[in-house]
Amino acid sequence: MSAALHPGPAPRARDLILNGIFGENPVFRLALSLCPAVAVTTTVLNGVLLGVAVLLVQVLSSLTVTLTRRWIHPRVRIPIYTIIIAVWVSVIDMLLAAFTPALYAQVGLYVKLIVAFAIIISRLEVFASRQPLVPSFFDGLGMGLGFLLALVVIGAMRELLGAGSLAGIPLAPGKPLLFFALPAGGFFSIALLMALFNRIERQVTGTRAKAKGGGHG
């Protein structure tokens, strides 16, 4: 998936974070973990909550895998990674339920489903299981930030168009376009944003790069 980064000398922190946000943005570029990207982004705050949850799970499981990998037999690594992710998801799930009950009531199911996100396990497999502690931390941080950013952008677009507000503060006067708050609006918002990403990419690089479908979770 990201063969360019490794093996070899450990990349710099800044490059790793930028790679997560732009080069390999989990949602817009890799088309991974799309389910929550459509589901919880009716408002900015929902997007932020899930984005933060994913960020924490990604960083914490990256660190856990880096620290414990010498004891993990390669043949059973995938089940072990899954268990590590499930433990951290349970922890974050309970923390969010305790401290942000109102928001959690809307996105609770999707927080639990972080355990099945392909992006997290693929970063563990591709990066954290081979690189030292510090780059793994920054790689996790970059991927998490990329996901958070994508959710905030989609959430902002849908909330602004669908409800005429941003993070609960009314901004746009007049009647909002309810369509964007509906399930169908979520699909269309992502379609538009992905097309925009493709267009920018094409103008910057001059090549025809497409967001690749594939992966699962």
Next chain:
Amino acid sequence: MADPGKGRGFLREVLLIAFVMLLALLIAMLLGRIPGAHGADTDTAAPRIVSARVVAPDHVVVRFSAPLSRTDAANFRFSQEKAPDLPLPVSAVQVRSPGRIELTIDRPLRAAEHYRLEVLEPPLARAVRPSSWALLLTVVLSSALINNFVFTRYLGLCIFFGITRKRDAAVGMGATFTLVMVTTGMLSWVLYRFVLRPLSLSFLQILVFIGVVAFLVQMLDTVLKKTHAGLHKKFGIYLMLITTNCIILAVPLLNAAADAGALESLALAMGSGLGFAMALFLMSCARERMELARVPASFEGLPIAFALAGLFALAFMGFSGLDFMR
């Protein structure tokens, strides 16, 4: 289905899936009979309530083991199980035969809803549960159409967009998913109801459910490889993709959140599986046509697929007002 061997293979697959579903249904109905599975029953007094059932949108038929002394409307109290403090008005009571009474309720009743009937004299109470078939049908259809996993709950999107380029693959995937969803859904229900909840270990549900999914998929893979090599060759790749998939995991999580009974869990698993298979099939047909269409360069590939899914989602909104038990 040009060559006959392929047709026979397909028939065998369908039969196998139907057989597993039938088996699951039988197990669920047996489990429903276990007394602990539904919470305690309270009827022990002399004239017992034998059965109480919603038969029409405003009628409840109650059967007693002995005739009642008082049969005026004020003797009965009927309420929703969710809101026991708000009784629904009983407007008329008709005695059909000594032990059989028909209540007319002034509010529209729903066949799949849980109600509670109380009699003041003699003091009796009983939960009015929906009939198995009404419940099964309602939950299956509503989880397949109204709350379609893909188009209204946005689950399984990655696999949805990944696999719908070819129609054959989409059909195979839909069948495999339905099968795995039913089996994992029922196994996790048993674990949740009889192990996790009694021991107050609900906080372990994520770990346990993902373990169940991984275990079952691995087992299915091994068994299929030995017994149905041809089937395994066809479905094997999909099986491995399933292990960590949100759509499989969502079924037990939703069931645990709703504290559903055996039959409800089975119906949810079946309905969501069928809904997902239908979504895969529809989308793969549309995307095969899309190959021939001229798409703006920026929209090529995934963006246009998302727009297509949006159109399907709009169409599925038409189901949202559907009520099957009119």
